[in-house]
Amino acid sequence: MEELFRKLEINDNEREVYLAVLRAGKIAATQVSRETSINRTTVYSIAKKLESMGIIAIDVGQKISYLVAIPPDQLVNIFEKKKGSLPRRNTPPSGLPRNSQASRARSTILYRGLNSSRRMISKNTFM
Numbered sequence: 001m002e003e004l005f006r007k008l009e010i011n012d013n014e015r016e017v018y019l020a021v022l023r024a025g026k027i028a029a030t031q032v033s034r035e036t037s038i039n040r041t042t043v044y045s046i047a048k049k050l051e052s053m054g055i056i057a058i059d060v061g062q063k064i065s066y067l068v069a070i071p072p073d074q075l076v077n078i079f080e081k082k083k084g085s086l087p088r089r090n091t092p093p094s095g096l097p098r099n100s101q102a103s104r105a106r107s108t109i110l111y112r113g114l115n116s117s118r119r120m121i122s123k124n125t126f127m
Contacts, residue, residue, distance in 0.1 A: 008079055013038055017046045022069040054078055
């Protein structure tokens, strides 16, 4: 998993934010800040970067915006599309939850950016 983060050019803080969101399934940036000890404004900046990469989505369907991570096995797909050099895995990388709340959460998610829109259409996450 560390190699994948490195190849996707995800730094330590970005990795910590992604993993915190993945563990929670759906979490506010303020809570991510508390859990990771990363400054809240930095968490928002990281969230925007990860969203632009298609790694997380920002759910603005409620008064508070929540962060939702894509499943770990889709990280490999993002890298394959970006670089075309990793074999596809059907199982999540070891050490990460197999059935996070993110894959079961039902909510309204706003997809921003071209990569997020493409992912939504290709994975039928809108259904």
